[in-house]
Amino acid sequence: MIVDTLALVGTGLIGGSFSLALKQAGAVREVLGVGRNPASLAAALERGLIDRAADWAEAGQADCILLALPVGETATVLKLLAPHLKAGAIVTDAGSTKLNVVAAARAALENRFTDFVPGHPIAGSEQSGPGAARADLYQGRKVVLTPQADTRADALATVTALWQATGAQVETLDADLHDRVFAAVSHLPHLAAFALVDELARRADGDTFFRYAASGFRDFTRIAGSSPEMWRDIALANCEAVLTELDAYIAALQALRSAVSAEDAEALLAIFSRAREARNHWIHKKT
Amino acid sequence: MIVDTLALVGTGLIGGSFSLALKQAGAVREVLGVGRNPASLAAALERGLIDRAADWAEAGQADCILLALPVGETATVLKLLAPHLKAGAIVTDAGSTKLNVVAAARAALENRFTDFVPGHPIAGSEQSGPGAARADLYQGRKVVLTPQADTRADALATVTALWQATGAQVETLDADLHDRVFAAVSHLPHLAAFALVDELARRADGDTFFRYAASGFRDFTRIAGSSPEMWRDIALANCEAVLTELDAYIAALQALRSAVSAEDAEALLAIFSRAREARNHWIHKKT
Numbered sequence: 001m002i003v004d005t006l007a008l009v010g011t012g013l014i015g016g017s018f019s020l021a022l023k024q025a026g027a028v029r030e031v032l033g034v035g036r037n038p039a040s041l042a043a044a045l046e047r048g049l050i051d052r053a054a055d056w057a058e059a060g061q062a063d064c065i066l067l068a069l070p071v072g073e074t075a076t077v078l079k080l081l082a083p084h085l086k087a088g089a090i091v092t093d094a095g096s097t098k099l100n101v102v103a104a105a106r107a108a109l110e111n112r113f114t115d116f117v118p119g120h121p122i123a124g125s126e127q128s129g130p131g132a133a134r135a136d137l138y139q140g141r142k143v144v145l146t147p148q149a150d151t152r153a154d155a156l157a158t159v160t161a162l163w164q165a166t167g168a169q170v171e172t173l174d175a176d177l178h179d180r181v182f183a184a185v186s187h188l189p190h191l192a193a194f195a196l197v198d199e200l201a202r203r204a205d206g207d208t209f210f211r212y213a214a215s216g217f218r219d220f221t222r223i224a225g226s227s228p229e230m231w232r233d234i235a236l237a238n239c240e241a242v243l244t245e246l247d248a249y250i251a252a253l254q255a256l257r258s259a260v261s262a263e264d265a266e267a268l269l270a271i272f273s274r275a276r277e278a279r280n281h282w283i284h285k286k287t
Numbered sequence: 288m289i290v291d292t293l294a295l296v297g298t299g300l301i302g303g304s305f306s307l308a309l310k311q312a313g314a315v316r317e318v319l320g321v322g323r324n325p326a327s328l329a330a331a332l333e334r335g336l337i338d339r340a341a342d343w344a345e346a347g348q349a350d351c352i353l354l355a356l357p358v359g360e361t362a363t364v365l366k367l368l369a370p371h372l373k374a375g376a377i378v379t380d381a382g383s384t385k386l387n388v389v390a391a392a393r394a395a396l397e398n399r400f401t402d403f404v405p406g407h408p409i410a411g412s413e414q415s416g417p418g419a420a421r422a423d424l425y426q427g428r429k430v431v432l433t434p435q436a437d438t439r440a441d442a443l444a445t446v447t448a449l450w451q452a453t454g455a456q457v458e459t460l461d462a463d464l465h466d467r468v469f470a471a472v473s474h475l476p477h478l479a480a481f482a483l484v485d486e487l488a489r490r491a492d493g494d495t496f497f498r499y500a501a502s503g504f505r506d507f508t509r510i511a512g513s514s515p516e517m518w519r520d521i522a523l524a525n526c527e528a529v530l531t532e533l534d535a536y537i538a539a540l541q542a543l544r545s546a547v548s549a550e551d552a553e554a555l556l557a558i559f560s561r562a563r564e565a566r567n568h569w570i571h572k573k574t
Contacts, residue, residue: 123501141501142499144499184496185496185499186500186503188483189483189503189507189508190503191540191547192483195539195540195562196539197563197565198539198562199539201564201565208468212429212431212473213473214410214428214472214473216509216510217473219507219510220476220480221566224562224563224566225566225567228556228563231555231559232552232555232559236547236552243547246540250540250541252483256481256482256533257530260478260522260526260529260533261526265523268519269516271481271482272485273515274485275480275484275488276484276511276512276514277488278484278488279512280512282500
């Protein structure tokens with residue numbers, strides 16, 4: 001047992017999978033669920049993701065509280081939770097951006113900010129909600145924690161142990177570097193996939209196009225099936241780094257456009273070859 | 288038996304899988320292989336994709352000759368083949384672009400152009416070469432044929448029957464519409480994936496970024512593992528339609544950039560929601 005009671009704020013894919021994995025590992029005794037959506041709480045209860053629904057006062061008495069919801073809601077939720085936090089309670093989150101979460105937590109938790117451990121599990125799915133939760137979601141995945149200079153060492157140790165119990169590999173990263181890295185390898189691809197599908201869908205003859213889309217299109221656009229609310233929040237929360245990445249990507253596409261327009265076979269072959277080599281190198285290292 | 292002898296010009300994934308499927312279906316007696324790469328021909332022989340290697344004179348005596356190579360080589364190959372074509376021999380191809388293939392075939396085959404059936408199997412993999420060939424590659428997949436006004440009806444019927452024997456669903460499409468549709472749903476996503484990976488790979492600190500790339504990145508960039516030569520040829524062969532799609536995509540990304548920059552939450556939610564809905568609709572229709 002790592003903690004006695006865990007409270008989930010948000011009982012969807014991320015929070016629910018955290019709970020299932022910890023229960024399976026015997027790392028927690030009781031899991032409470034807090035959320036505004038009664039149907040989602042009922043589904044979480046039904047699936048055994050939580051043992052019971054709770055209010056903010058009860059959640060504040062848990063040993064550890066995980067925020068697993070769109071990052072735009074962090075400030076609001078922490079303000080509701082803060083007055084009820086018992087001494088020693090640890091608060092952590094699973095948001096995809098970290099600088100804005102750290103700022104929101106610092107403002108909302110004030111002197112209790114030292115009990116806050118910012119985190120980001122690098123796992124997910126284009127599926128969301130309690131129905132998508134599974135005990136093995138974090139198995140072998142990375143979880144990045146971005147502790148601050150004043151984060152309590154024992155709070156960091158407890159959150160690390162919890163994630164390790166889910167089967168994840170825990171790493172720490174500077175929050176600013178975290179946000180720049182994920183803007184490039186996660187936020188940009190999501191935005192690029194959403195933009196491509198939306199551009200096709202808005203065409204009057206879009207159906208003709210979708211009719212011939214095949215497996216390349218399916219995989220390229222898988223992440224365009226992700227939660228619109230979650231990605232709206234991420235794009236806004238990590239606005240600066242996302243804009244930097246969008247600019248770099250648009251410039252790369254414009255360079256590619258120039259090469260196609262100039263029928264520059266060598267330049268095209270160079271771009272495609274470098275990309276294939278880099279991706280193959282990455283895949284082999286990863287597996 | 289649909290044809291007695293088949294000649295493959297190109298014995299990689301596409302040609303090799305065509306042969307395996309036809310042999311399994313008992314639709315062909317003997318398969319010849321033509322290619323400049325002795326190692327590739329040897330591998331094709333070893334895997335049973337072809338029964339023997341052949342030269343242009345022998346290939347021209349086959350009942351049906353399939354071109355399965357980068358579209359940029361179509362003109363050269365057809366000029367080598369043309370003088371040897373026996374009466375009644377049917378020529379077809381598996382190229383991802385059709386207007387340029389039709390033009391190349393018309394120029395190279397002259398009065399024998401009526402025996403040419405332009406085709407495009409909508410199947411493939413980021414893997415290539417004889418080792419990647421498999422008998423079920425075309426099972427349940429679409430094959431688009433773009434016959435011209437002067438294409439012989441019985442040649443079209445034979446090529447249709449061959450593809451159907453591989454398990455594919457055969458459709459016909461106007462060559463111009465084909466090229467515009469595939470520029471949008473196939474060529475653009477490939478170029479977009481190549482551009483994204485190359486942009487990251489060219490950064491001095493690229494390794495830090497790749498280190499945290501996960502499953503969303505993996506699927507988005509799967510097609511960036513495709514053959515650089517094949518995609519160079521496609522980009523050049525379908526230049527006009529590809530430029531139109533690149534422009535539309537860059538404009539969509541710029542609109543998205545404006546929404547992020549203006550912190551326009553509603554506009555972002557609208558783009559992401561439309562995209563998710565369109566993709567889910569497509570996936571459900573498809574499966």
